[in-house]
Structure formats: C-alpha cells, structure tokens
Amino acid sequence: MKKLLSILIVALLSTQVFAQNTWKVDPYHAKLTFSVTHLGISDVAGLFKKFDVTITTGKADFSDAVFELSTDVASINTEVEMRDDDLRSANFFEVEKYPKMTFKSTSIKKISKNKYKLAGNLTLHGITKPVTMDLWFRGTAENPLNKVTSAGFQLMGSLKRSDFGIGPKFLPSFIGDKVNIRVDSEFIKK
Template sequence: MKKISAFFAAVLLLSAFAMADVWKSDKAHSQLGFTITHLGIADISGHFKNFEVTVNASKPDFSDAVFELSADAASIDTDIEMRDNHLRSADFFEVEKFPKITFKSTGLKPAGKDRYKLSGDLTLHGVTKPVTMDLWYRGTIENQSNKKPTSGFQLTGTIKRSDFALGNKFAPPMLSDEVRINANGEFTK
C-alpha cells in the first residue's frame, strides 16, 4: 500500500510540474546589477552582461514560482576595463576557475501585495550559501510587439562578499562587505 501511495504522490508531483508555465528572461529588457561602497564614501555599480533566468510557475500570481539563474562571471561590467579585468582575476571572481554564478530558489513567502521573500542557494566563486531577497512581481501584460504574455519582476537584497570569499585582500572600508543586488527583468512564456 505504501508503494502505491508513493507512486501516486510522485505522479501528482510530476503532473503539477508538467502544468507549470516556463518563463524566460528577455535579454533586451532585463538587467542583473550590483552596487558596492568604495572607501566608505562612494557607491560603484556594475552588472553582468550575460545571464539567463527561468521561472517555472503554475499560478498566475507566481506564488508557487521557482527561479533559476545562471550568469557568466566573466561578463562583469563596471564601465572601467581595468577594474573589470581586476574583478575577473584571482583577487575576486577567478573566472577561469569559477566561470558561472548560479541561483536556484528554494522557497517563496508572501510579504505583502505582489511582494515576496525569495530564498534560494546562491553559488558564487565556488561557494554555495543560502540567501533571501525581496521580490516584487510587477504584473503581467500582453506585449504588443510580440503578442505574448510578459511578466515583470524586480529583485533586491544584500549579500556579503566575505560569505563567498570575494576580494578578501580588500577589507572594509576600502570595499564594503555588503553588496547590494538589484535585478529587473521582463519574462515571456
């Protein structure tokens, strides 16, 4: 009897996953950015040029969504080539050794109208840590240019670079330990 129950539970789980809609980030209308404080007096921002995000959800309000991100660490861009090359080096991201940054959500909790706490595992510089970020579901419309449903999200939060052994030679206040994340995206089915 337990084998039959386990079988039906597995079938229900697979059926629910099969019914989920898959949403992909629209590269032209999405950005994965960050900001760090330099010398305690100035904020420096940058972004990753190459990344993909997939959202799987079966509910129209995305309350059951699962988010997955993969970004190319070498695509870091702060508008200063010398700084970008330094960030790609062994002092920071070590892109030759750790070419990918990944995130996979593990939970989504309501935090107000169209707002959630998104938890998941972030892998950065070869280190995986649980993180929780603020997620704002900005709505879904029919995009007039391609006639497809398009949904918008904004993700904000803070991580500590020391948790991921990034730039350990550069103590605060030279570079703040806190790195603010700001990602905005449009997703189509």
C-alpha cells in the same frame, strides 16, 4: 461508465490545476546590477551582461514559482576596463576557475500583494550559501507588437562578499563587504 467519466474529469481538472508554465528572461528587458561602497564615501556600480533565468510556476500570481539563474561571471562590467580585469582575476572572482554564478530558489513566501521573500541557494566563487531577497511581481502584460505575454519582476537584496571569499585581501574600509543587488526583468511565457 459514470465512475470512468468521473475519473477522467478529475484527471483533466488535476492536470489543469497543476500545469506548470515556463517563463524565460527577455534579455532585451533585463538587467542584473550590483553596487558596493568604495572608501566608505561612494558607491561603485556594475552589472553582469550575460545571464539566463528561468521561472517555473503553476499559479498566475507566481506564489509557487521556482527561479533558476545562471550568470557568466566574466561578463562583469563596471565601465572601467582595468577594474573589470581585476574583478575577473584571482583578486576577486577568479573567472577561469569559477566561470558561473548560479541561483536556485528553495522557497517563495508572500508578504503582501505582489511582494514576496525569495529564498534560495547562491553558488559563487565555488561556495554555496542560502540567501533571501525581496521580490516584487509587477504584473503581466501583452506586448501589442508581437502579442507575447510578459511578466515583470524586481528583485532587491544584499549579500556579503566575504561569505563567498570574494576579495579577501581588501578590507571593508576600502571596498565594502556588503554588496547590494538589484535585478529588473521581464520574462516571456514559453
């Protein structure tokens, strides 16, 4: 009987230790933005209006988190309709052929308190490449209005558009090759 009780206690503790929590992006408190240099003298910024992110983690500090992102590339918005239409065309993203951009993390490495390096595979324009970004876990809070627990993150990094075959006809002196990425977001615990 003692042995059976011990096994049950260990099983219960193991379940609690390895319990995975799912967090979904709060679309009202999230923004996926980018910027790129134009003519080497200014930055043009934009965002993707439609995206979904899920985090799965078993630890309160998110040090084992897995991030999964899916973005509707046609939702690109730089506040200039003509430019947005061009970005959706075969000149750049080819959204009819490649409608989604996806990311799935492969590792997360703690750098300092609440600061991480998040690595994963980004698929864009039919090409998958490994990328590493800086992730800041800003903490958790309970919303006093609805009693929902939220977690806040900021993700920053860059990638080369040429690595993904984006805008190959445009020289870096005209449109920069380096694209800066910034994501500010809150996630709701499910």
